[in-house]
Amino acid sequence: MLLEQWAERRFGRLGDEMRRAARIDCSRADRSTVRRQESAKHVRQKRAKRLARPGHRWLVVCVAMLSLGALLAPGIAHATAGSYCGTKSNWFDGYANAKNDVWNWEGTLANITVRKGLVCDADSSSANSSSAWAMIAPTNTTGWAQSGYIRWWGSSIYQFAQHKRDSSSGYTTKLGSIPTTGSTYTYSEVSYWNSTAGQWQIKEMVNSTVLQHTNWNTFSYWTEPFEVAWDGETAYRESDVPGLSSSKAHFTNMQVQWFNDDKWYAASNSTLYGRTDSSRWSRSSFSTANQLFDIWTN
């Protein structure tokens, strides 16, 4: 840990990935460092001998590697998330239907494989996250309902759901359990008639679990056409969307719920458009035959 702390002081905060590498690869050097700190006198007397020690060689190698990594990290276009965070916004990697889509979708679902998305280090707040989700949203106001998975700087991955009625309401967000990385879950926003409340609402679900539901009448506040979207998202383009080229985040079984009969239909690519907001990320073409695509960080 001493080496890691020194490197962070010297070069700024390290990316998640680099920090992990420092912990693993430099543990031998750390142990040597701690031993040396136990006796400064001993160190002075044996300085010449210690230069030949394996631990010292490890320290030199690790410091050199960390220095090189820290210097290169901001400039590497195709690397895992590093220390630098650029412009904060909402950055996407995935597909959505056009806002002028004449089909009246009222719900959506997708199976998404859980992958870890590393985030840049300069912002360790809850504003800095990496997520993947399915969403339905109106086009007449700023609102949406979504479910998926998310992680923040230093956190585990959590299932989550979020909805916002319109521009004057809050962002109601709820976390669920910790999913298994590499497993696939069904994330769905399901339109249903709540007979108790006497209104149409949307359930935000993970598999057969409802995390939360909207509490307003969908068709009073939202006018059609609705937008459906399946995306990976980060707050910074320097963060990673879930998935790597060797272990991509798969979106499969994408479906839409039709306004007219509340039934589910396979999504088509006839009105979908793709969006990839960072050159560090990739997105495969949408397969109409199987309703699937992949996203990953290069």
Place this chain on the structure above:
Amino acid sequence: MRYRILLILLALGVACGVGPKPGSLVRYNTSSPVDVTYSGAGTDLAPPTTGASAAVTPKITADQAWQAYKKSGVFPGVASQAAGSPDVSLVSFSDNAQGDVQADGSIKLKFQHVLSWAIVFHGVPWTGIGGPPPASGSQTVATAAVPEDIVIIIDANSGQLVSAFADVPGAAVAPTPVSSDKGLPLQSPSQAPTR
């Protein structure tokens, strides 16, 4: 010599109070029982005597609950954004929305009257996670912040994270009387999708 130095360092550490001090990084208020509804999230924080099935004596302390929250990593950094110190109080926690759909379509609620420590950060400028992507060819726009409560629920007996959510406290929006008719569709029913 080596051991002597270690002993001196240990003594200095004890004298200076070095070591884990739960709750020392952020000062929080151990408040009296609360009774708050978060209608958007469908959750309710009630005084622990109300409906709590178990004894109201928690097995873990507020400090231990705080440490469990820090360990979970959820909603990081909100302590520095909140309006004032967070409140930590013993509550009976119910989530009237979260549950598993049963074969008959009903929902079996997962959390009802769970004796919990509620850690509440008030007035956090929360921007959510995102929102829909902009129209094709348009630039992304950062979402505007809304002051909300960030609430962390820690089981007062097991110390496990039960729930975490962000919402504006208060009652539900009064439902607009509507029929089950959604209104006129944009697309004629005769033009059923072939997809």
